[in-house]
Amino acid sequence: MLLSERVRIALADDITSGALGPGADLDEQELADRFGASRTPVREALRHLASVGLVEIRPRRGVVVASLSQDQIVDMFEVSAEIEVICVRIAVNRMNMLECSQLWRLHEESEAMIGNAAVDAYDRFNYSFHEAIYRATHNSFLAIQALALRERMAAFRRAQLRAANRTSQSRREHEHILNAMRRGDGEEAARCMRVHMSNAFSAFGRYLESPKADGNV
Amino acid sequence: MLLSERVRIALADDITSGALGPGADLDEQELADRFGASRTPVREALRHLASVGLVEIRPRRGVVVASLSQDQIVDMFEVSAEIEVICVRIAVNRMNMLECSQLWRLHEESEAMIGNAAVDAYDRFNYSFHEAIYRATHNSFLAIQALALRERMAAFRRAQLRAANRTSQSRREHEHILNAMRRGDGEEAARCMRVHMSNAFSAFGRYLESPKADGNV
DNA sequence: GATGATTTGTACGTATGTATA
DNA sequence: ATATACATACGTACAAATCAT
Numbered sequence: 001m002l003l004s005e006r007v008r009i010a011l012a013d014d015i016t017s018g019a020l021g022p023g024a025d026l027d028e029q030e031l032a033d034r035f036g037a038s039r040t041p042v043r044e045a046l047r048h049l050a051s052v053g054l055v056e057i058r059p060r061r062g063v064v065v066a067s068l069s070q071d072q073i074v075d076m077f078e079v080s081a082e083i084e085v086i087c088v089r090i091a092v093n094r095m096n097m098l099e100c101s102q103l104w105r106l107h108e109e110s111e112a113m114i115g116n117a118a119v120d121a122y123d124r125f126n127y128s129f130h131e132a133i134y135r136a137t138h139n140s141f142l143a144i145q146a147l148a149l150r151e152r153m154a155a156f157r158r159a160q161l162r163a164a165n166r167t168s169q170s171r172r173e174h175e176h177i178l179n180a181m182r183r184g185d186g187e188e189a190a191r192c193m194r195v196h197m198s199n200a201f202s203a204f205g206r207y208l209e210s211p212k213a214d215g216n217v
Numbered sequence: 218m219l220l221s222e223r224v225r226i227a228l229a230d231d232i233t234s235g236a237l238g239p240g241a242d243l244d245e246q247e248l249a250d251r252f253g254a255s256r257t258p259v260r261e262a263l264r265h266l267a268s269v270g271l272v273e274i275r276p277r278r279g280v281v282v283a284s285l286s287q288d289q290i291v292d293m294f295e296v297s298a299e300i301e302v303i304c305v306r307i308a309v310n311r312m313n314m315l316e317c318s319q320l321w322r323l324h325e326e327s328e329a330m331i332g333n334a335a336v337d338a339y340d341r342f343n344y345s346f347h348e349a350i351y352r353a354t355h356n357s358f359l360a361i362q363a364l365a366l367r368e369r370m371a372a373f374r375r376a377q378l379r380a381a382n383r384t385s386q387s388r389r390e391h392e393h394i395l396n397a398m399r400r401g402d403g404e405e406a407a408r409c410m411r412v413h414m415s416n417a418f419s420a421f422g423r424y425l426e427s428p429k430a431d432g433n434v
Numbered sequence: 435g436a437t438g439a440t441t442t443g444t445a446c447g448t449a450t451g452t453a454t455a
Numbered sequence: 456a457t458a459t460a461c462a463t464a465c466g467t468a469c470a471a472a473t474c475a476t
Binding site: 002043044047048051052059071072075076078079082086090139140141142145 | 219260261264265268269276288289292293295296299303307356357358359362
């Protein structure tokens with residue numbers, strides 16, 4: 001694999017996991033030293049991260065981890081919800097039995113992950129669950145776009161999961177979605193997904209208000 | 218402005234305008250000579266174009282203008298249609314009177330651009346028209362995403378407009394959309410937009426079959 | 435406001451991996 | 456299968472701009 005790819009993946013992990021918080025500046029030379037590389041592949045990795053919105057490049061002034069205003073986050077949540085609704089509606093019409101059963105299996109496995117102790121495990125499951133829906137659309141382009149947006153919002157999603165009882169409620173909502181999907185009721189599945197996303201957003205809002213609402217995240 | 222930015226914009230124009238066709242290979246040194254720059258900024262421009270999907274980088278094997286399979290194009294059209302539908306539905310709920318009147322003004326100006334003689338002018342109008350709808354959503358993130366996708370599909374959109382009578386039909390469809398929007402009927406506007414996008418796609422399909430259907434575009 | 439230090443932007447050379455003969 | 460040619464990937468050096476003093 002290319003060195004620039006390795007750097008990019010490592011940095012993306014650090015950002016989406018929260019190890020590198022919003023606003024943290026990313027010195028090219030420092031990163032190069034850390035990865036035992038030169039500045040060239042580091043630069044290419046940073047440019048790529050900028051194109052997917054994880055970092056912000058201020059020409060000749062350095063690169064920082066993207067920090068979004070509340071308005072921007074609200075906008076992203078809205079788009080994210082609409083995309084998820086589209087995906088589930090299309091998936092209902094196109095998924096095959098294997099894909100449907102895989103979704104149920106994932107859902108069943110998630111039963112062991114409810115509760116605030118296993119938020120990280122539930123977060124990973126949640127990622128797989130939604131990704132499975134994306135794939136069930138049989139539209140690769142849509143799946144890639146949806147996945148990219150989810151990746152970009154990883155930090156916020158994790159935050160909302162930590163709200164009180166959110167994991168167990170999230171799992172119940174998943175079940176409603178799956179039941180509608182199994183019946184082939186696309187409109188009902190879409191409605192359930194909309195509710196699911198709306199609740200996630202509300203939980204994120206409560207999270208924002210509790211610790212410190214400084215307007216940026 | 219940064220040199221790499223200038224190169225990127227120039228190349229993006231060449232690709233979306235069709236001057237550089239799908240599959241054309243983009244030699245770093247050659248481009249560097251053409252722009253009077255070194256390979257470094259050219260490389261960064263190419264990386265950026267790859268991230269928005271306009272070119273394809275095959276590691277250590279060179280960069281070519283992206284050439285999409287028919288399946289990929291179908292997928293993109295589908296996503297594009299869904300995005301447009303979302304935008305118009307949201308726009309109906311959020312646009313103000315100024316934005317509404319601007320849409321109508323644009324629409325009226327387009328009357329002079331129907332017919333196959335003015336396809337380029339109509340294409341530019343069409344871009345502005347849909348962009349105005351994006352902005353009327355008052356969701357910057359959505360507007361940016363929608364615009365990026367439209368840019369990426371610029372070549373295909375131009376192609377479908379050249380189908381017989383497509384401009385005049387397109388304009389009529391715009392009028393239906395605008396009438397529903399003015400009435401504040403989001404669902405009807407969404408339906409009209411879906412029809413509009415579907416017809417554009419059909420026109421593109423006819424275009425694909427006529428000259429040479431080699432599977433790639 | 436000027437000057438030095440630091441960091442990015444650009445240029446260029448070398449090495450590595452790919453494709454072709 | 457081996458070797459050769461080639462373009463890219465990476466490293467290094469310099470130039471230019473920003474910032475700190």
